[in-house]
Amino acid sequence: MPTILRPSRAAFRFSGPEAQKLLFDVVTGRLLAEPGPAVWWALLSPQGKVQAEGLSGWAEDAFWLDVDATVADAFLKKMKLYRLRAQVQIDDLRETHAVGWSFDGWAEGIVHADPRGLGERVIAQTTATTGWLPADDSFAAHRISAGIPEQGQDFGIDQNFAHDIGLDLLEGIDFIKGCYIGQEVVSRMKHRGTARRRPVIVSGIDAPAGTSVVASGRDAGPIGEVVDGRAVAILRLDRITDPAAVTVDGKPVTVTLPPYATYQFGDVADE
Structure with a gap:
């Protein structure tokens, strides 16, 4: 190709x-x-x-x-x-x-x-x-x-932490090289386990980008770019306690974790 x-x-x-x-x-x-x-x-x-x-x-x-x-x-x-x-x-x-x-x-x-x-x-x-x-x-x-989000298509500037987009799980962060801009926050989130939002694959979508993912009646976050009814969404994991009860624009959708995920639905991050 x-x-x-x-x-x-x-x-x-x-x-x-x-x-x-x-x-x-x-x-x-x-x-x-x-x-x-x-x-x-x-x-x-x-x-x-x-x-x-x-x-x-x-x-x-x-x-x-x-x-x-x-x-x-x-x-x-x-x-x-x-x-x-x-x-x-x-x-x-x-x-x-x-x-x-x-x-x-x-x-x-x-x-x-x-x-x-x-x-x-x-x-x-x-x-x-x-x-x-x-x-x-x-x-x-x-x-x-x-399950890889991209800026511009799935999220904007100053909206998410590095962990939110899975940067830490795909070798986009060097945790041993020392200081860089924002390093203290990244290090704190890693050691305290405070990542609340993570990338999730949403399928069966009949709605535009930006529409909220609703889990058990609660807003978990917006979907990103939609292609063939699928999108990556950066979602609050703690709000997805029942993956079978997730909707977008009032219609049931399927949520799955990316292949690289070390997190699970229902995870609750420390304060």
């Missing part, structure tokens, strides 16, 4: 002798200047809320990152602020490059395997994307089946 265009994603390139230090010290993931699969990461607020998330891969002496296009301006502004006088060049590639995904193990451009099992992320100059397929629901269908 050729690469599929993803216009909802914006690409950035970080290079220079202090690029690794900047990214290592600011975002959640273990971003190293070495070849290999991409790393899932998030930029958090000091209060621990997700401001941007995406993948980062090392190639051609630079880090190649992608974020949701709706937060790209805010992400760039923040990273320039954190850079201060460090020797880092930040290139905004939105006018020159496109982001896509391939699922057949081969693609041209800057290619990195998605560590979440979602094929390969591709970044290439816009002039080299004439053979790419137009945007469709293929990537969304894959990630929904895997």
